[in-house]
Amino acid sequence: MGKSKKRSARGLYVLLLLAVLLLLGAGVMLLLRQTQPAPAPLPVVETAPPSIPAVTTAAAETTAAAVTTAAADTADTTAAPVLPPGSVTGLRLSFYHAVMYLGDPGIMPVVFLEPEDAADKRERWESSDPSVAAVDESGKITAVSEGRCIIRCSSVSNPSAAAEVIVTVEPVPEMRTTPAMSTPSSTTHTVTVDETRKDISVIGGITYVQGVMIVNKTYPLPESYNPGGLIPEAAEAFSEMREAASAEGIYLFSHSDFRSHWSQAAIYSNYVYRDGIDGADRYSARAGYSEHQTGMVIDVNWPGEAFNGTAEADWLEQNCWKYGYIIRYPRDKEDSTGYKYESWHIRYVGREWAREITESGLSMEEYFNVPSVYPAA
Numbered sequence: 323m324g325k326s327k328k329r330s331a332r333g334l335y336v337l338l339l340l341a342v343l344l345l346l347g348a349g350v351m352l353l354l355r356q357t358q359p360a361p362a363p364l365p366v367v368e369t370a371p372p373s374i375p376a377v378t379t380a381a382a383e384t385t386a387a388a389v390t391t392a393a394a395d396t397a398d399t400t401a402a403p404v405l406p407p408g409s410v411t412g413l414r415l416s417f418y419h420a421v422m423y424l425g426d427p428g429i430m431p432v433v434f435l436e437p438e439d440a441a442d443k444r445e446r447w448e449s450s451d452p453s454v455a456a457v458d459e460s461g462k463i464t465a466v467s468e469g470r471c472i473i474r475c476s477s478v479s480n481p482s483a484a485a486e487v488i489v490t491v492e493p494v495p496e497m498r499t500t501p502a503m504s505t506p507s508s509t510t511h512t513v514t515v516d517e518t519r520k521d522i523s524v525i526g527g528i529t530y531v532q533g534v535m536i537v538n539k540t541y542p543l544p545e546s547y548n549p550g551g552l553i554p555e556a557a558e559a560f561s562e563m564r565e566a567a568s569a570e571g572i573y574l575f576s577h578s579d580f581r582s583h584w585s586q587a588a589i590y591s592n593y594v595y596r597d598g599i600d601g602a603d604r605y606s607a608r609a610g611y612s613e614h615q616t617g618m619v620i621d622v623n624w625p626g627e628a629f630n631g632t633a634e635a636d637w638l639e640q641n642c643w644k645y646g647y648i649i650r651y652p653r654d655k656e657d658s659t660g661y662k663y664e665s666w667h668i669r670y671v672g673r674e675w676a677r678e679i680t681e682s683g684l685s686m687e688e689y690f691n692v693p694s695v696y697p698a699a
């Protein structure tokens with residue numbers, strides 16, 4: 323009697339112990355799952371990607387591959403394959419998602435390799451569907467026909483170090499083909515500004531509002547204004563921001579910053595040639611009216627609509643104010659700024675102003691109550 327009780331009690335203990343162990347195991351599994359990075363959602367590709375023929379590459383590649391497999395064969399099956407010295411261990415791109423229009427000039431993601439001093443930096447570029455978007459050996463992507471495909475960049479020394487850009491090719495939007503649609507809305511907006519306001523000052527042809535330099539379609543800079551590059555505070559703040567971003571796995575770099583009066587003149591006239599004056603005025607400044615001439619502006623990573631909505635653009639939007647920068651041409655503010663949304667164009671205004679303006683949710687023009695309209699020709 324006593325024995326059987328003991329036995330059943332022991333049985334219960336064992337059962338309990340098993341249950342606890344099972345629960346623990348399930349918990350650990352759950353934790354492991356959560357700590358693993360979520361797999362990037364793969365887009366639905368309309369057509370199955372054709373198998374990409376092996377690119378004719380240097381003999382070094384095949385030897386590298388051979389070394390890897392040989393090492394893997396002799397090593398424990400669970401051990402990571404041994405890479406030849408100097409191999410790339412990680413690869414990231416400046417953007418992972420791009421919308422291109424037919425006839426666009428090509429786009430080219432910037433590649434970041436880890437370690438930076440890897441000896442073999444060769445990249446291989448492939449398109450899952452070259453009939454939609456083609457890529458050349460330097461990584462330049464060009465739109466071929468409407469659709470969606472994946473452009474993959476991998477390291478030749480270590481093909482497992484790779485990253486992909488999802489490319490969507492769309493037909494040319496209406497606004498670019500219908501001249502009537504491209505009339506800048508800035509000509510019709512009704513911001514009224516009292517030019518006699520005491521907080522606007524013009525010193526040496528440069529306009530300041532409450533001490534902040536303003537450059538837009540109303541307030542140009544003198545041709546001679548030339549800081550020769552980013553002003554030191556702006557440069558320092560940007561490198562701080564870059565560091566903070568990269569600690570979060572976001573890679574930012576300056577695509578272009580300072581432009582002189584004359585380099586802007588050349589850029590603008592190219593755009594006018596392509597899109598006409600009305601078209602060009604929506605996204606490019608006339609010489610003298612470019613904020614890039616201030617030396618306080620950076621176009622980050624990739625200036626162009628393809629950058630909108632990327633993780634890098636989102637990070638910039640959420641964090642650049644902490645380093646004294648603002649998204650200068652925010653969404654839906656074309657009426658006040660005179661420019662379409664530009665997620666990549668950031669302006670240094672110093673930390674206090676950046677916080678104030680960002681918190682207000684206003685564009686710089688709205689915040690300071692200044693217009694941005696080209697003088698009538």
Ligand SMILES: [Zn+2]
Nearest residue numbers: 614620621667
């Ligand atoms: Zn810009």
